[in-house]
Amino acid sequence: MGTFSNAWRHIRRSPYQAFAAISVMTLTFLVTGLFLILSIGSTVVLSYFEQKPQIIVFFKDTKSEGDIKTLAEKLRGSPKVAGVKYVSKDEALTLYRQQFKNDPLLLEMVSADILPASIEVSAVRIEYLSELARELKNETDVEEIVYQEDVVNLLVSWTNAVRQIGLVLVVFLGLVALFTVVTVVSMKIALRQEEIEILQLVGATSGYVRGPFITEGMIYGLVGAAIAAGINILLLVYATPFLTKLFSGIPLFPVPIHFYPVFVSGMAFCGMMLGMLASIVAVNRYIR
Numbered sequence: 001m002g003t004f005s006n007a008w009r010h011i012r013r014s015p016y017q018a019f020a021a022i023s024v025m026t027l028t029f030l031v032t033g034l035f036l037i038l039s040i041g042s043t044v045v046l047s048y049f050e051q052k053p054q055i056i057v058f059f060k061d062t063k064s065e066g067d068i069k070t071l072a073e074k075l076r077g078s079p080k081v082a083g084v085k086y087v088s089k090d091e092a093l094t095l096y097r098q099q100f101k102n103d104p105l106l107l108e109m110v111s112a113d114i115l116p117a118s119i120e121v122s123a124v125r126i127e128y129l130s131e132l133a134r135e136l137k138n139e140t141d142v143e144e145i146v147y148q149e150d151v152v153n154l155l156v157s158w159t160n161a162v163r164q165i166g167l168v169l170v171v172f173l174g175l176v177a178l179f180t181v182v183t184v185v186s187m188k189i190a191l192r193q194e195e196i197e198i199l200q201l202v203g204a205t206s207g208y209v210r211g212p213f214i215t216e217g218m219i220y221g222l223v224g225a226a227i228a229a230g231i232n233i234l235l236l237v238y239a240t241p242f243l244t245k246l247f248s249g250i251p252l253f254p255v256p257i258h259f260y261p262v263f264v265s266g267m268a269f270c271g272m273m274l275g276m277l278a279s280i281v282a283v284n285r286y287i288r
Contacts, residue, residue, distance in 0.1 A: 006212035007219060014191075017184045018220065024180040025224025025275070026231075028173040029267055033232035035166030036263075041252060042159040046126055048250045054129050055136065056146040058116040063141035065117065071139060072119050080128040085120040092118065116143055126156060174274065177224075181217050181278035189213060189282060210283045217279025218272045225271025229264045 011018045059068055065088065072084045087095070092115040121136070123129050133147045189196070199209055236255065244253045 003208075003211040003215050007215035009212075011216060011219065014188065017187060021181050021184045021220040022224045022227075024173075024177045025220055025271060026227045028170075028177040028274075029225040029228035029271055030231055031166075031173055032170045032270075033228055033263070033267060034235075035162070035170055037232060037236060038162045039166060042162055044252055045247065045250055046155065046159055054123060054126070054147065055121040055133055056118055057121065057136050057139075057142060058118045058144045058146070060116070060141045060143045063117070067141075068117055068119060075119070075121060075132075078132075080124055080132060082122040082124045084122075087118045087120065089115050089117050092116070177221075177274060178278045178281075181220055181275055182282045184220075185213050185217055185279050185282035186285065188216070213283050214276055214279040217275035217277075217282075219275070221271035221273070221275025221278075222268055223271075224275075225267040226264070229267040232267075233260060233263070 069086060072086050075081045075084045121132060123132055129147065133145055136142065136145055196209055240253055240255070247253070
């Protein structure tokens with residue numbers, strides 16, 4: 001309790017320095033939280049598309065059912081393919097009727113004979129789709145391949161950009177926060193150098209002298225991370241109605257309720273660790 005009281009007294013004596021340290025910590029963890037949320041969201045979206053049939057291959061009537069099933073088995077043996085589903089003409093008709101069940105005119109005009117048989121192919125990794133699509137185009141009696149190449153490439157590019165740019169920003173701001181807290185704590189130590197020397201002369205333990213400064217850095221990190229986590233959660237909650245419509249059908253929302261305490265706890269822990277690390281660096285440098 002004495003260590004915390006001393007740390008709190010240090011903070012109150014120099015509120016502007018404390019404000020600067022907390023502000024930098026808040027900015028660092030605000031960006032970290034946004035990066036984390038975007039990274040998790042993009043991973044969920046990628047997983048959703050990887051589990052769906054991303055390539056649909058329609059065959060001409062000259063392609064026999066046996067040949068199609070042979071091709072399906074060949075694809076199942078590929079390490080790049082997660083799954084293959086064969087859809088016969090009758091199954092295609094069933095799917096068509098379900099899709100247009102409210103339009104009797106369209107139902108009357110279509111029979112199983114005019115619908116093509118097809119296979120639906122899912123890739124292990126979404127990056128394999130382009131290669132699989134090229135291979136399937138070379139198969140005989142292929143009438144059409146439905147493959148949203150632009151959407152897939154955009155999704156992969158977006159996910160990679162979020163991870164790379166976010167990681168660079170987090171590392172950069174983390175270093176800025178680290179040096180800021182080191183500077184603030186170092187200034188506090190310099191202002192109390194005479195007091196520290198007296199404490200050491202009268203036999204104060206190393207933990208008693210160093211403890212308040214380390215605790216001070218942990219408070220900066222904890223408060224900054226908690227503020228940033230709160231802002232991140234408010235932004236996420238506020239944007240949820242819009243994002244739910246934008247990603248309709250993808251299991252992104254609602255966000256599971258257990259995500260919030262885990263998110264806040266993780267941010268707070270990382271903030272405390274970063275603040276503690278910065279304080280230890282300053283203390284080891286200026287207190288012998």
